[in-house]
Amino acid sequence: MSVRCALPAGHSRLRRRRPRATRYTPPLQRFPLSTTNATAAEPLQPDPHAVDARQQLRRQLRRRRRELDVRAQRRAALMLARRLMRLAELRRARRVALYLPEGGEIDPRPLIDWLHQRGAEIYLPVLRPLVENRLWFVRLMADTQMTLNRFQIAEPSLRQSAARHRRVRPEMLDVVLMPLVGFDRQGHRLGMGGGFYDRTFAFKRYRSTRPVLIGVAHACQQVSALPAQPWDVGLDLIASDREVLRVDD
Numbered sequence: 136m137s138v139r140c141a142l143p144a145g146h147s148r149l150r151r152r153r154p155r156a157t158r159y160t161p162p163l164q165r166f167p168l169s170t171t172n173a174t175a176a177e178p179l180q181p182d183p184h185a186v187d188a189r190q191q192l193r194r195q196l197r198r199r200r201r202e203l204d205v206r207a208q209r210r211a212a213l214m215l216a217r218r219l220m221r222l223a224e225l226r227r228a229r230r231v232a233l234y235l236p237e238g239g240e241i242d243p244r245p246l247i248d249w250l251h252q253r254g255a256e257i258y259l260p261v262l263r264p265l266v267e268n269r270l271w272f273v274r275l276m277a278d279t280q281m282t283l284n285r286f287q288i289a290e291p292s293l294r295q296s297a298a299r300h301r302r303v304r305p306e307m308l309d310v311v312l313m314p315l316v317g318f319d320r321q322g323h324r325l326g327m328g329g330g331f332y333d334r335t336f337a338f339k340r341y342r343s344t345r346p347v348l349i350g351v352a353h354a355c356q357q358v359s360a361l362p363a364q365p366w367d368v369g370l371d372l373i374a375s376d377r378e379v380l381r382v383d384d
């Protein structure tokens with residue numbers, strides 16, 4: 136099956152809509168789908184030309200995923216879930232981080248009931264206060280209160296997230312589903328540009344095999360090649376509605 140992802144030249148049917156900041160319904164009540172190498176001492180200096188090219192590509196790919204219609208989104212989410220449910224890494228995971236989709240991101244929520252039924256704990260990313268562009272992972276529970284962060288993405292409230300017992304250290308997660316803006320078949324990825332996941336999982340570049348990092352995206356977000364950045368944290372797998380790719384070391 137294929138997802139329609141035409142990129143009509145110079146044409147944008149949809150404007151970026153900002154979700155309203157009020158009246159957010161907690162996700163537990165509204166799952167409509169539930170039926171490189173670097174050393175520590177190296178400075179991480181971006182090449183300005185490469186940064187511009189990445190920014191442009193990011194814009195194009197974000198528009199591409201936003202233009203998928205509701206049916207295509209729903210189908211893609213179910214296909215993704217079906218593929219991920221077959222993965223040994225996810226089947227044995229006890230602590231799984233996923234995200235609440237925004238701006239046409241592929242929707243991982245069909246996995247939530249399945250994971251809960253298997254007894255797995257689910258964690259959501261929260262923008263860490265005070266430190267630059269890092270994430271906390273906060274457990275999604277029946278009483279989780281949601282709020283919109285500065286990017287208008289729903290996340291557990293800061294008050295609850297501040298409570299240590301609701302959080303897990305990133306290195307204690309088993310699997311992280313990481314939203315991608317773009318990817319190539321070599322396992323390089325493009326994210327939203329904040330470096331949130333790169334910073335939070337920087338420890339993976341040196342040692343740890345845990346967590347298993349699974350980049351997730353619509354198949355139409357694949358590009359032929361993305362240059363690797365010195366700060367990139369390598370993905371272990373990439374999963375889309377069309378396939379699951381294992382990234383070789």
Ligand SMILES: Nc1nc2c(c(=O)[nH]1)N(C=O)[C@@H](CNc1ccc(C(=O)N[C@@H](CCC(=O)O)C(=O)O)cc1)CN2
Binds near residue numbers: 240261286327
């Ligand atoms: N669903 C979801 N949640 C997520 C992420 C994500 O990619 N998807 N993140 C993954 O990192 C973190 C948030 N990172 C983000 C980084 C940049 C922008 C963004 O929209 N940037 C704007 C400029 C916004 C501004 O400064 O106001 C832009 O690029 O247009 C959004 C989220 C944590 N939560």
Ligand SMILES: Nc1ncnc2c1ncn2[C@@H]1O[C@H](COP(=O)(O)OP(=O)(O)OP(=O)(O)O)[C@@H](O)[C@H]1O
Binds near residue numbers: 180181189324333334
């Ligand atoms: N470990 C790190 N330490 C310091 N800065 C970092 C680190 N990782 C990334 N950055 C910075 O974050 C910025 C954004 O990186 P990049 O363009 O790769 O974002 P991205 O691909 O969208 O990644 P993410 O999904 O993690 O946000 C870059 O300016 C980069 O220098």
